[in-house]
Amino acid sequence: MSRQLGDHHRRFLQTMMTIGITSEKEAKTLYQHCCETHKTQCAPDRLEEFIEAINSRLQPMFMQIRKGMSEEDGQQHYALVNTAETDITRMTSDYADNELELFRKIMDLIVSSENGKASSTDILNSADMMTSKKLKKGETQQLLLRLVQDKWLCESQGEYNLSTRCIIEMEPYIRAMYQDQVKVCHICHNMAFQCQICENPSCGIKIHNPCVARYFKGRMEPHCPACDDFWPHEIPEVRELHSLSKR
Amino acid sequence: MTQRKRPSNTLRLSQSKRQSNSVMTQEEDEDVTFTQPSSSQVQRGLEKLTPAQVDQKTAEVVQYILVKDQKKIPVRRAELVKNIVKDYRTVYPEIIKRAKRIFEQVFGLKLVEIDPKNHMYILVNNLDTPAAAASPVKCPSNPKTGLLFVILSVIFMKGGIVRENQIWNTLKKLRVDPGQRHEEFGDVRKVVTEEFVRQRYLEYTRIPHTEPIEYEFRWGHRADMEVSKAQILEFMGQLHEQDPRSWSQQYREAHTGSSSSQNASSSQTSSHASTSRK
Numbered sequence: 001m002s003r004q005l006g007d008h009h010r011r012f013l014q015t016m017m018t019i020g021i022t023s024e025k026e027a028k029t030l031y032q033h034c035c036e037t038h039k040t041q042c043a044p045d046r047l048e049e050f051i052e053a054i055n056s057r058l059q060p061m062f063m064q065i066r067k068g069m070s071e072e073d074g075q076q077h078y079a080l081v082n083t084a085e086t087d088i089t090r091m092t093s094d095y096a097d098n099e100l101e102l103f104r105k106i107m108d109l110i111v112s113s114e115n116g117k118a119s120s121t122d123i124l125n126s127a128d129m130m131t132s133k134k135l136k137k138g139e140t141q142q143l144l145l146r147l148v149q150d151k152w153l154c155e156s157q158g159e160y161n162l163s164t165r166c167i168i169e170m171e172p173y174i175r176a177m178y179q180d181q182v183k184v185c186h187i188c189h190n191m192a193f194q195c196q197i198c199e200n201p202s203c204g205i206k207i208h209n210p211c212v213a214r215y216f217k218g219r220m221e222p223h224c225p226a227c228d229d230f231w232p233h234e235i236p237e238v239r240e241l242h243s244l245s246k247r
Numbered sequence: 248m249t250q251r252k253r254p255s256n257t258l259r260l261s262q263s264k265r266q267s268n269s270v271m272t273q274e275e276d277e278d279v280t281f282t283q284p285s286s287s288q289v290q291r292g293l294e295k296l297t298p299a300q301v302d303q304k305t306a307e308v309v310q311y312i313l314v315k316d317q318k319k320i321p322v323r324r325a326e327l328v329k330n331i332v333k334d335y336r337t338v339y340p341e342i343i344k345r346a347k348r349i350f351e352q353v354f355g356l357k358l359v360e361i362d363p364k365n366h367m368y369i370l371v372n373n374l375d376t377p378a379a380a381a382s383p384v385k386c387p388s389n390p391k392t393g394l395l396f397v398i399l400s401v402i403f404m405k406g407g408i409v410r411e412n413q414i415w416n417t418l419k420k421l422r423v424d425p426g427q428r429h430e431e432f433g434d435v436r437k438v439v440t441e442e443f444v445r446q447r448y449l450e451y452t453r454i455p456h457t458e459p460i461e462y463e464f465r466w467g468h469r470a471d472m473e474v475s476k477a478q479i480l481e482f483m484g485q486l487h488e489q490d491p492r493s494w495s496q497q498y499r500e501a502h503t504g505s506s507s508s509q510n511a512s513s514s515q516t517s518s519h520a521s522t523s524r525k
């Protein structure tokens with residue numbers, strides 16, 4: 001069902017088009033700001049409905065504001081995504097064919113890795129095995145820089161992982177392309193890349209780091225929620241969400 | 248309704264192929280062959296299509312223009328017809344009409360034809376108050392915007408046309424030397440005379456009968472649409488600690504909107520809004 005939009009919806013959408021992705025907390029602030037700017041009544045607990053109204057008009061344009069979780073901090077985020085036929089569509093105007101080929105190779109590496117990361121050495125190696133026009137070492141490094149700048153990848157200490165925005169936008173693509181390889185988190189059922197894995201070989205479930213933190217918080221001896229084996233990994237601390245602690 | 252096609256070896260949509268200059272000129276030629284269909288032709292064309300087909304085509308056009316707009320590149324009608332509209336060219340006016348409506352109703356943007364001869368479109372903001380005002384969300388700011396603002400200010404204050412040298416001299420005073428590589432902007436001369444011109448923020452034309460050849464700058468179409476002259480005057484006032492009213496000619500132009508009425512009205516509402524917000 002499509003609804004009439006007001007200027008507050010339109011301003012929210014315009015901001016999303018500039019920033020691409022935002023945390024739920026920021027989205028709430030932005031929602032309020034847009035309502036104030038256009039003197040519309042604002043119901044802070046109705047952000048979902050507000051975004052739903054925008055989506056009802058966006059979907060026919062193959063676009064959507066989609067919600068998803070950040071693997072870094074477990075927080076909910078909203079990303080403006082493209083839902084058209086192929087999911088790398090949004091990248092095609094910014095990247096050349098061979099650059100997209102390398103990006104797909106990077107995704108292969110990340111999806112098949114245990115920790116959701118690909119090292120720059122591995123990426124440079126796979127750049128050597130490209131079928132389309134090969135990228136030189138310097139070009140590959142430039143490309144990685146751009147992919148980070150454009151918020152498709154994140155980098156830390158020479159390792160690359162998929163950004164939250166990329167995971168939210170590419171989810172249908174990744175699920176279809178890597179059906180057999182991609183696993184979901186046992187706790188939140190979202191796709192899991194950066195996570196901990198149960199070491200029992202007949203189990204091997206994955207749990208996101210922030211989900212691990214929340215699930216095992218306060219338990220003396222952590223056990224796998226699926227097979228009940230001892231959970232041998234270090235349990236990260238739950239990150240406090242300042243916005244929620246007030247309530 | 249929309250099928251998810253997943254070609255295994257190609258993930259690019261043919262519509263968004265990179266445009267080279269040679270393609271552009273070819274498109275210009277092709278535009279001559281594209282004649283705007285009459286309203287009865289459009290009517291007959293629509294009868295042959297389902298509403299869903301027309302909606303789908305409209306959505307593709309909207310997407311294409313949005314992608315181009317991200318880089319501030321104007322869209323040519325010829326390019327649109329050739330890459331997207333294709334077999335739907337008989338209903339082209341209807342599709343553009345619908346796209347315009349969607350830009351306004353959903354995105355708060357206005358699709359404007361800036362060059363009626365070459366049929367070029369750009370998107371400008373259609374919302375009343377200045378977007379940047381006090382958004383709580385950090386938007387990535389383009390460092391080049393400041394550079395552009397300075398150049399537009401110089402042109403506006405000098406009456407609308409400025410010789411190239413004057414611009415370079417002003418920039419040198421601000422430690423931006425067009426002859427040297429700039430840390431943030433890169434090749435400054437290229438940004439100013441090519442990028443800003445391509446984006447239609449500036450016009451860069453040869454002054455006739457000059458030896459050696461000289462060029463001059465004017466405001467481009469996009470600047471006319473998007474940039475508030477009142478805001479520039481305000482900025483100049485702060486810079487020189489002077490009342491904007493003291494530049495009477497510029498002040499009149501900024502507040503009556505001799506060249507762009509839309510702009511003047513939007514800047515007026517924005518100053519209203521800011522005063523009432525105390």
Ligand SMILES: [Zn+2]
Nearest residue numbers: 185188208211
């Ligand atoms: Zn999880």
Ligand SMILES: [Zn+2]
Nearest residue numbers: 198203224227
């Ligand atoms: Zn287990």
